[in-house]
Amino acid sequence: MQTRREFIKTAGAGLAVTTVPDFFNISATMTQHHVAVQLYTLRDDLEKDFNGTLKRLAALGIKNVETAFWPKTVSVETAAAALKAHGFKVTSSHADIPTKENIQKLADAAKAYGTNRLIWHGWPEDKRYSSLEGTKELAKIYNESSKLAKDHGLRFGLHNHWWEYRNHVGGKLVYEVLNEELESDIFFETDVYWVKVAGHNPADILKKLKNRVQLIHIKDGPAVFNEKLIKDEPDPMSPVGQGALDVPSIIEACSDKVEWLVIELDKSAIDVYEALKQSKQYLSKFKSVSLT
Template sequence: MAKPLGVQLYTVRDRMKSDRDEVLGRIAGIGYGAVEPYDPLDDPEGFRRVVDDLGLVVSGTHAIDLIRQDPGKVLDAVAAIGTDSVIVPAGIPEEDFTTLDGVRRAADLLNGLAEKAAPYGLRLGYHNHWWEIEPRLGGRHAIEVLADQLAPEVFLEIDTYWAAVGGADVPRLLGRLGDRVRALHVKDGPGVKGEPHTAVGTGVMPVPDILAASPEAWRIVELDECATDMLEALAAGYAYLAELERV
């Protein structure tokens, strides 16, 4: 695979607060080659120095503050981190995904942010949870209706676990979304809201089928919470995914 396996750093958010550099070193030591930050405003220049020294690629960054405050300030920070992708991970009202008018509002917001990101050399993406999947509009998941209304340059980062929890057949959903999907959040667990996640490869998710359905998308491992040590779970997930790539 041309793109190195990545980690969404929200997975290790608690440890990052106490020793960011050590945690990033541990992630690189496991074998991951990419990271996806969740707060680009937190020392972007210092963060870039560390990841550059470790040889890590920044696949993209989440940036909920694009919705909460002046987008220009956020986009300046994203550009300083050294990536070409900025992703809205939440912040759009859940109820907007239950009606066609609400989906249109969400698309208008994202398309407008994409226009603001373009002069920075950045492409905008959107990351789902279950609430964009559970509602059906005209027999389709709301995320599919949203995709139809997004500008061509806006991509999707599909959280495969939350898509499954929301009721989607994830490989088929990915097949229908096609090239709109530029990145995947790969996670595993019991497939139940409120239950802790597990290392990738140890839960109910059909990971091989999911990866096969979107072969060009960047694979980003994320665990929102886990009953075991997070870094141990990341190591186990890396071993599983690396073995899949060798098969």
């Protein structure tokens, strides 16, 4: 299993419930949250058998994906064509921070995928998140990156890990400073697992951030902090609904702005395709969740 650091470097930079609680009976008139899969989940398989992996994923009934980085032997053009051939819609793309030097390349990739959402994946931790001054400096960079993205027809967002919800700077948590300093059109893709790892109730965070959150990384598992995380060695994760996260409360806390629930397993405790299948089946029980 490749670590996140190795993957980025290589790339070039119980299921059923016995009763149905009220959480599952959300009115069908509410905004639908659609399901996608972050392809980082299948990084090892994509490295070994690119098209075979996409075929297996499509066979699970998955229709939407979020891209990360591809094996170095696979170009963006090849990947985009393969995704289209297997019937996938690209919801968003994880990428590096937009700069004047790379923005055209990022825009071309987004166009090939057919998405306008560009998300800074956020790995590894930037040490500037250890101070208020550094955090504000990063917020300024993100605001500049968002303007570059907008100038190229893209929308820019941020994906979190645990440190944004664990590091205190200037009497506040990093995510609070970012929420205050960032331009309103920069969206969050909130990874609820890492929020839980940092010691928070994800539902409370989603309610606090309100419309800033437009996508969620939905994953499950033990969700406890340990020093191995710093080395990118997370605990094995479980199918959604079988770990420590209160998924019903998370989904109930989603605002109408949350369009996508993106399933991700950094490391799977069981066969990864079975974990994706069970996660999809679990999420299908919520009336506010659409698999299309």
